Amino acid sequence: MKIATWNVNSLQVRLPHVLSWMKSEQPDVLALQETKIQDVNFPIETILDAGYQVVYAGEKSYNGVAIFSKKQPKELTQALPHFADSQKRFLGVTIQGVRILNLYVPNGSEVGSEKFQYKLMWLSQLKDYVKQQAKQYDQLILLGDFNIAPEERDVHDPAAWEGSVLVSEPEREKWRELLAEGLSDTFRLFYDEGGYYSWWDYRMNAFRRNLGLRIDHILVSQALAQCCRAVHIDRLPRTWERPSDHAPVVAEFA
DNA sequence: ATGGCGGCTCGCAGCCGA
Numbered sequence: 001m002k003i004a005t006w007n008v009n010s011l012q013v014r015l016p017h018v019l020s021w022m023k024s025e026q027p028d029v030l031a032l033q034e035t036k037i038q039d040v041n042f043p044i045e046t047i048l049d050a051g052y053q054v055v056y057a058g059e060k061s062y063n064g065v066a067i068f069s070k071k072q073p074k075e076l077t078q079a080l081p082h083f084a085d086s087q088k089r090f091l092g093v094t095i096q097g098v099r100i101l102n103l104y105v106p107n108g109s110e111v112g113s114e115k116f117q118y119k120l121m122w123l124s125q126l127k128d129y130v131k132q133q134a135k136q137y138d139q140l141i142l143l144g145d146f147n148i149a150p151e152e153r154d155v156h157d158p159a160a161w162e163g164s165v166l167v168s169e170p171e172r173e174k175w176r177e178l179l180a181e182g183l184s185d186t187f188r189l190f191y192d193e194g195g196y197y198s199w200w201d202y203r204m205n206a207f208r209r210n211l212g213l214r215i216d217h218i219l220v221s222q223a224l225a226q227c228c229r230a231v232h233i234d235r236l237p238r239t240w241e242r243p244s245d246h247a248p249v250v251a252e253f254a
Numbered sequence: 255a256t257g258g259c260g261g262c263t264c265g266c267a268g269c270c271g272a
């Protein structure tokens with residue numbers, strides 16, 4: 001099974017990239033974030049024509065998540081339970097017995113801000129849900145835009161970023177709490193060194209200079225970690241014309 | 255590295271993201 005996550009920063013704009021990428025990479029599951037498209041406008045037919053099933057939860061202008069899959073998704077969950085949240089940032093499905101949680105974690109704006117508190121609260125609610133899901137599903141995947149660079153090696157310039165949103169200690173603590181539920185960061189099963197990023201600022205030629213952050217992740221339960229065969233960040237779509245600022249992250253399982 | 259980009263909107267400027 002090949003499963004991928006990609007923050008597309010507007011599905012409307014990035015649809016040609018997504019279709020082209022799916023055609024060449026043939027993922028079994030593709031989780032998208034920041035679709036920025038209302039459900040009534042979702043390009044269902046185009047995705048079905050590409051050979052994929054589709055589920056989505058969108059809103060106007062901001063946020064929005066979707067999952068494309070070759071097999072039928074079941075047990076659709078369109079929001080974190082017990083958490084009144086008007087923002088569309090969560091989508092859960094079960095595909096062939098694998099529980100898949102697609103996440104667009106809040107950005108947090110600035111450390112200490114109201115949005116930052118919302119981010120921490122959101123991550124707490126996620127942890128509670130993951131604790132429950134891990135009991136129910138042996139094969140569990142969390143993937144998406146976590147908006148957290150977990151360690152210094154995930155940041156191009158740790159000194160410049162120190163203490164700021166995406167790298168701050170409260171956020172990293174939430175990350176570690178999630179992993180403590182029995183999850184592995186699949187990327188780190190295969191790579192120890194720094195210099196690998198999934199997001200680069202549009203400004204300052206950041207991509208060309210590889211000034212980025214690794215903030216898009218695929219976490220899996222132990223049963224899946226054992227059969228994870230490869231992970232990679234696909235930088236190619238970031239070189240295309242009018243790209244998303246994020247690259248797809250891909251994990252393959254035996 | 256405090257914005258210089260690029261998405262969005264009852265748009266022509268301001269908000270938001272990372």
